[in-house]
Amino acid sequence: MGSEVTYNYKLKKDLMKDPGYGRKIATFKVKEIYKDEFFSNTPPSLFVGSKLLPDVNVGILSPPEKKENIWIYDAQKYWAEKNLDISEILSYRSNLINSRFRTNVKEARNNGRFLDLAREIGMSIKPVDVEIKLKKKIKLRLNIDDTALPIGGRGTLEKARITSNTKISQYVDKVYFDDIKAVDGINYLTKHGFDESALSKFLSIGIMGQKQKRVFVPTRFSITAIDSILGNEMLKKVKTFPIVNEYKFFYGNYLGNHYFVLFFPNIYNYELFETYLPGSFWNPTSKINVGTDFESFKGRTKYVEQTAGGFYATRLGITE
Secondary structure, three states: OOOEEEEEEEOOHHHHOOOOOOOOEEEEEEEOOEEEEEEEEEOOOEEEOOOOOOEEEEEEEEOOOOOOOHHHHHOHHHHHHOOOOHHHHHHHHOOOEEEEEEEEHHHHHOOOHHHHHHHHHHHEOOOEEEEEEEEEEEEOOOEOOOOOOOEOEEEEEEEEEEOOOOOEOHHHHHHHHOOOOHHHHHHHHHHOOOOHHHHHHHHHOOOOOOHHHOOOOOHHHHHHHHHHHHHHHHHHHHOOOOOOOOOEEEEEEEOOEEEEEEEOOOOOOEEEEEEEOOOEOOEOOOOOEEEEEEEOOOOOOOOOOOOHHHHHHHHHHHHO
């Protein structure tokens, strides 16, 4: 198992370049382990990678041992509501192991040992106890990249089984067994209280859509797809509202990101400006970089060019 040690992670420049946020050193305890087999639990959380398309790595995220309040490890809205700082979030994420298997995106339509297990975990609305065996031992360490939440390590799945009862909502069950379009399923679950985080997970693991068209959707794409679909539904209502005959300004910030929202007395038009500070993941240069995309009252017919998923994530918050 190894001894417990304290890691002092100096965060990458992109996490501490903002003068308003300041330099931040995240210090937290993790288990220094070399392990290939463990009894654990998952929030429930899965990650579907995007680098091998049309194949994907489907991973079960769980710590090397069972944790209390495991749901917090993947509760992004809770982190923001409680204003958790980077060190607290990294302390959770650094303990999650991505136990993954490789498959084709179209295999979401089929059954199989790991396919069925990942599907059942992904559909659960409560934490799930699991037993994991990897093909070889891995060391728990922090992995950070520019498109996914940090994790503690990756390993290839050899065996896995669920060791507790999963709790699947009747509404999720209905969407899975009914042969309906993904958009209809998303709108149905939204009406029954599921937020965008849950919806992106359901879409990612391939339980939504007409059965012969279902696919695994990489996590990064499923998040943007849900933001886009929910935003479109919101706009159907927003565009019927009377014009607010005044200017309004809103401001918020979290984890070094600053949001400035300005409303004009006009019919709906939306433009996003994103400013990337020097040394960040998206701007390795020494100068400030700016990207922008626009949507008219009639909407867009093409995917945005400069601001990518941020365009749809921000639009959803604004329409809400």
